[in-house]
Amino acid sequence: MSRIDWIPPALMLAIVLGALAMIGNPSTWVTLTVAGLAMGLLIFIMSSGLTLVFGLMDVMNFAHGLFIAIGAYVAASTLKLFSAAAGSESFLANLGAVLPAMLAAVVVAGLLGLAFERVIIKPVYGQHLKQILITTGGMIVAEQLIHVFWGPDLLPLPRPSTLRGSFLIGDIAIEKYRLIAVIVGLAVFAAMLLLLNRTKIGLLIRAGVENKEMVEAMGYRIRRLFVGVFVAGSALAGLGGALWGMYQESVTVHIGANMMVLIFIVIIIGGLGSIGGCFAGAVLVGLVANYVGYLSPKIALGSNILLMVMILLWRPQGLYPAGKS
Amino acid sequence: MMHALLSGDFPRSRILTATLVAIFFALALAPFLFPGTRPLDVAAKVCVFVLLVASYDLLLGYTGIVSFAHTMFFGIGGYGVAIAMSRLEAGWLSIALGAAAAVALSLVLSFLIGLFTLRVKAIFFAMITLAVASFFAILASQLSNITGGEDGITFKVPELLRPATRLLEEPFLGVAIGGRFVTYYLVFGASLLLFLALLRVVNSPFGRVLLAIRENDFRAEALGYRTVIYRTIANCLGAVVATFAGVLYALWLRYTGPNTTLDFAIMIDILLMVVIGGMGTMYGAVIGATIFVVAQNYLQDAMKAFSGAMKGIPLLPDLFHPDRWLLWLGVLFVLSVYYFPAGIVGQLRAGVTGRSAK
Numbered sequence: 001m002s003r004i005d006w007i008p009p010a011l012m013l014a015i016v017l018g019a020l021a022m023i024g025n026p027s028t029w030v031t032l033t034v035a036g037l038a039m040g041l042l043i044f045i046m047s048s049g050l051t052l053v054f055g056l057m058d059v060m061n062f063a064h065g066l067f068i069a070i071g072a073y074v075a076a077s078t079l080k081l082f083s084a085a086a087g088s089e090s091f092l093a094n095l096g097a098v099l100p101a102m103l104a105a106v107v108v109a110g111l112l113g114l115a116f117e118r119v120i121i122k123p124v125y126g127q128h129l130k131q132i133l134i135t136t137g138g139m140i141v142a143e144q145l146i147h148v149f150w151g152p153d154l155l156p157l158p159r160p161s162t163l164r165g166s167f168l169i170g171d172i173a174i175e176k177y178r179l180i181a182v183i184v185g186l187a188v189f190a191a192m193l194l195l196l197n198r199t200k201i202g203l204l205i206r207a208g209v210e211n212k213e214m215v216e217a218m219g220y221r222i223r224r225l226f227v228g229v230f231v232a233g234s235a236l237a238g239l240g241g242a243l244w245g246m247y248q249e250s251v252t253v254h255i256g257a258n259m260m261v262l263i264f265i266v267i268i269i270g271g272l273g274s275i276g277g278c279f280a281g282a283v284l285v286g287l288v289a290n291y292v293g294y295l296s297p298k299i300a301l302g303s304n305i306l307l308m309v310m311i312l313l314w315r316p317q318g319l320y321p322a323g324k325s
Numbered sequence: 326m327m328h329a330l331l332s333g334d335f336p337r338s339r340i341l342t343a344t345l346v347a348i349f350f351a352l353a354l355a356p357f358l359f360p361g362t363r364p365l366d367v368a369a370k371v372c373v374f375v376l377l378v379a380s381y382d383l384l385l386g387y388t389g390i391v392s393f394a395h396t397m398f399f400g401i402g403g404y405g406v407a408i409a410m411s412r413l414e415a416g417w418l419s420i421a422l423g424a425a426a427a428v429a430l431s432l433v434l435s436f437l438i439g440l441f442t443l444r445v446k447a448i449f450f451a452m453i454t455l456a457v458a459s460f461f462a463i464l465a466s467q468l469s470n471i472t473g474g475e476d477g478i479t480f481k482v483p484e485l486l487r488p489a490t491r492l493l494e495e496p497f498l499g500v501a502i503g504g505r506f507v508t509y510y511l512v513f514g515a516s517l518l519l520f521l522a523l524l525r526v527v528n529s530p531f532g533r534v535l536l537a538i539r540e541n542d543f544r545a546e547a548l549g550y551r552t553v554i555y556r557t558i559a560n561c562l563g564a565v566v567a568t569f570a571g572v573l574y575a576l577w578l579r580y581t582g583p584n585t586t587l588d589f590a591i592m593i594d595i596l597l598m599v600v601i602g603g604m605g606t607m608y609g610a611v612i613g614a615t616i617f618v619v620a621q622n623y624l625q626d627a628m629k630a631f632s633g634a635m636k637g638i639p640l641l642p643d644l645f646h647p648d649r650w651l652l653w654l655g656v657l658f659v660l661s662v663y664y665f666p667a668g669i670v671g672q673l674r675a676g677v678t679g680r681s682a683k
Contacts, residue, residue, distance in 0.1 A: 060448045123663060128447045130662055132391045133600060137659040140593055144652035148644055257589065261459045264452040272449075301463045305456060312441070 008280045008319045012287070019291040027172040032290045038178035040286025041185020042247065044279050046240030047263040048192065049233015055209040055273020055322045057226045059121060062132055063139040064237055064263065065256025070112055070142075071105035071238030072245030072255055073150055076157040078104040086160040094160035102242055109238020113231045121230075139257070146253050155251045163246075181243060188236065189279055196275060205229060209273050209322050265308050271318025280319050330521060332528040336608055338673040345608060348615050356500050356509055363622070369509055371618045372516040373574045378598045379523050379610035380566035385596075386605030387527050388559040389539035390447055393592055394438065394454035397461045398431045398564040400586035402571025405430070407478040407581035408471065415481040424572045428565055435564035439557035462587040477582020486511070486576065512573045519566055524607050526562065535559055539605075593651075594621075597658050603668025612669050617654070624650050 016033060023029045050064045079086050082097035120138045124130040159177060166175040196202035208215045208222050216222050244259065245251045266285050270277025285304055292303040299306075311319065327335075336342045351358060355368035381395050405427025406420055413419040438457060442450045465472045472478065482504075484490060490504035500506065526532055534555050537545040542552050575581045585591075594617065602613020625647040632645040644652070665672050 054448075060452075062451075120659075129385075129389055129391060130666075132448065132451050133596070133662045134659060136593070136596060137600075137655055137662060140597075140655035141652060141659065144649055144655060148646075148649060148652070152648065261456050265456055268449070268452060268456075301467060302460060305460045308456065 005320065008284075012280065012284055015284070015287060015291070019287075019295075022295060023291070027170070028294070030172045031174065032294055033287065034174050034178050034182065036287035036290035037283065038175075038181040038185070038247075038286070039289065040283035041189070042181055042240055042244050043259070043262055043266055043286060044282035045185055045188050045243065046237050046259060047266050047282060048188075048275060048278050049229070049236045050263060051267040051270065051273055051278045052205070052209075052229050052275065053226070053233050054267070056205060056212070056222075056229055058126070058128075060128070060131060060135075061121065062135040062260070063116070063120070063142065064233075065258075065260040066116075066139055066142045067109040067113060067234040067237035067256070068241035068244070068259050069146060069251070069253060069256035071109045071241030072157065072251040073146060073155065074108045074238070075101040075105040075242035075245060076155050076251050077150075079157065079160075086158070089161060091162040094162045097160055098163070098246075102239060105238040105242035106235045109241070110231050110235035112238075113234025114227070116234070117227055117230045143253050143257075150253075152253070157245045157249055157251050159246050159249060177247065181247065184243065188239075192275060201225070201228075262304065265304050269308055269311050269318055271315075271321040273322030274318070274320045277318050277320030277322070332521075332525045334524055334528045334607070336670075338670075338676065340676075341608065341612075341670060341673040345611060348611055352513060355513075356506055357498055360500060365505065365509060367618060367622050369512050369577045370574075371615050372513050373570050373577065374595075374598065374614040374618055375611050376516040376519050376573070377567055377570040378595055378602070378614045379520050379607055380563045380570065381595050382599050382604060382607060382610050383523060383527065383535075383559055383566075384563045385599055386603075386607075386609070387532060387535045387539060388556055389542075390443065390556060390560070391451040392454045392560070392563070393451060394435075394458040394461075395563070395567050395595055396587055396589070396592045397458040398435065398567035399571040399574070399591070400461070400465065400581075400583075401431050401434075402427045402568035402573075403575035403581035403586040404465065404472060404478070404571075405568070406572050406575045407473075407480050410480040410482070411478050416483050420483070420572075420576070424569070427568050427572065431564045431568040432561055435561045436557060439560040440553075443556045443560065444553045458587075458592070459589070462583060462589070465587055466583050473582065475583060477580060477585070479580045482508070482576060482579055508577060512577050515569070515573055519569055520607075520610075523566060527607060531555070531558075536605075597654055599668075600658055600661050601654070601668055603670030603672075604666065606667065606670040606674075609668045609670040616669075620650065620654065 019032070020026065020029045023032070046064075046068055050061060054060050078101040079097060082100060085093045086097035088094065116138065120134055121131070124134050163177050163180065166173045167179070194202075196206060204215060204220055204225055208225060212222055215225075241255065241259075245255065248255075262285065266281040267278055268281075269284065270279070270281030285307065288303050288307050289300065293300040315321075336345055352368055352372060355365060359365065359368065377395070377399060381392075384390050384392050384395070402424070406423040409419045409423025409426070413422070434457075438450075438454060442453045466475050468474075469476075481487075485504065486508045487504040490507075491501065492507070493502040496502070527535070534545065534550050537548070537550070538552050538555055545555075546552050571581075571586060574585070578585060598613035598617045599609065600613075601616065602611070603609025628645050628650055629647045632647065635645065661668055667675070
């Protein structure tokens with residue numbers, strides 16, 4: 001992918017500008033755009049692993065939402081441990097509570113991903129039907145286990161005090177937390193692009209997505225690569241879940257299953273297996289959901305499905321099809 | 326005659342035959358064998374779910390495609406009847422109108438979904454159906470002026486089916502012959518008829534082509550069968566039967582709401598029933614649905630006793646908490662997919678052929 005296809009970004013720009021024309025009020029527009037970007041980037045963090053796993057190994061994990069839920073629950077429990085620091089008024093103390101929570105979410109989700117790959121997914125390589133069934137079954141069991149350990153009730157996940165509220169620039173209000181979500185999301189995307197495009201491992205992953213057999217024939221163990229990607233993807237889903245839980249300030253066991261629908265839409269829009277497409281799809285979904293939600297709340301719920309149908313009619317393989325033969 | 330009824334597809338195992346006959350008689354004589362409201366509710370639910378799960382088996386077991394939109398069609402049937410009955414006069418004509426509209430909508434939707442996604446991979450179909458079904462569930466809960474939102478719709482049924490109706494003055498064999506009695510046999514008869522029709526479909530030349538596609542779609546295509554068309558027709562058939570199941574369930578409950586039809590948990594239940602009973606066998610639907618619905622209603626009581634007995638031991642009482650019964654069925658599901666992909670029916674049949682081979 002040396003040449004970048006500029007049509008999807010142009011489309012995105014057209015949507016952003018078109019929304020400005022339709023909303024009319026620039027300060028509302030800025031608020032909505034930031035909210036859309038924040039939502040889109042959070043979805044990107046959660047879905048990037050899933051699309052790479054599919055591209056690399058043709059494995060579709062219907063239990064991906066589990067890692068999102070686990071991330072959110074672990075973050076909630078960790079924040080409770082650091083409740084003194086989280087409740088304080090200083091930004092650094094807050095950070096001292098949030099960072100361990102995020103770290104714990106990432107580590108636990110990653111480890112769980114490792115176990116999940118070993119136990120659940122390894123025996124059903126190459127059998128799509130069984131993969132769908134087995135990962136759905138894994139999701140059922142895991143949701144029930146979450147009930148056993150954390151109880152069936154809604155768990156509060158309060159944001160530390162300095163992360164609440166919003167900046168005021170003129171009459172434009174930007175929520176602090178959304179800005180942070182955008183920054184974290186962009187950082188993850190940049191790191192991922194660097195890893196994929198500038199390192200040996202990234203080269204192997206990209207090559208594996210295009211032609212698995214050839215990479216194996218060159219003497220690289222694609223399985224190890226795959227386990228690595230799976231664990232990284234699970235860890236990212238955990239991070240995304242923690243961030244999303246804090247965004248909503250509460251966690252239920254359905255957080256993962258609810259996000260799964262959006263994630264599927266995003267990776268289908270982007271083109272299965274492609275990171276760039278996943279990013280474009282996530283931002284597009286986030287922006288459209290927020291704009292439509294403001295302009296005509298009645299059709300907001302269907303906007304994602306409509307968006308997916310329109311994009312698939314235009315490009316049946318998604319925005320940026322992964323280079324698969 | 327049995328040959329014609331079962332379309333030549335016999336259970337092919339002595340234990341299985343005995344179980345199926347037992348289930349059949351238990352359901353056929355349910356009002357007499359198990360008096361009381363709750364057992365009859367369970368029996369009616371078993372009938373409806375046998376039909377629903379069998380129609381799902383047509384997709385999953387025979388055609389090899391995973392759909393997450395089956396509850397959507399189930400719900401369309403339920404809402405079709407409920408909306409017609411609550412808006413129009415509560416008569417038989419309204420039931421027919423509502424059911425016809427629901428079937429038409431299901432046909433169009435399943436045809437569109439199939440045409441769009443079935444030419445690509447199975448996984449694509451699964452993902453799209455998941456998205457569409459969740460969208461539909463949200464739609465049903467949001468359009469509250471049509472669907473009643475989260476509360477759903479409670480509606481009146483025709484005179485003959487009302488619980489207060491009495492056909493005979495005296496109870497017959499100790500059973501009051503009234504509206505509930507008639508409704509039960511309506512549900513039972515329609516389910517049985519549609520189940521036999523499904524059995525006919527999977528044993529027809531059309532069904533054989535579906536099996537061929539499941540086993541090797543590339544080869545089926547090479548033999549000259551348009552796989553997209555066959556898969557789409559199977560998808561539409563499954564959707565229509567699911568719609569009828571929804572109609573029957575709504576008539577039994579005299580209520581349709583998101584929790585009884587569209588909930589994703591019901592989709593999970595259907596998956597569990599198909600896989601535990603046995604994919605691609607049709608009879609698996611009977612076994613799976615019966616075990617599951619009975620477990621859903623009575624296993625919790627057993628677990629309550631078990632959980633209470635283990636008080637004091639850490640974690641164990643939580644694991645066996647009555648609300649955690651799905652955990653154990655989920656574990657059973659995962660184990661079935663790994664070790665017994667043909668489910669209970671497949672195990673019973675394998676036992677027979679294994680012995681006869683020796």
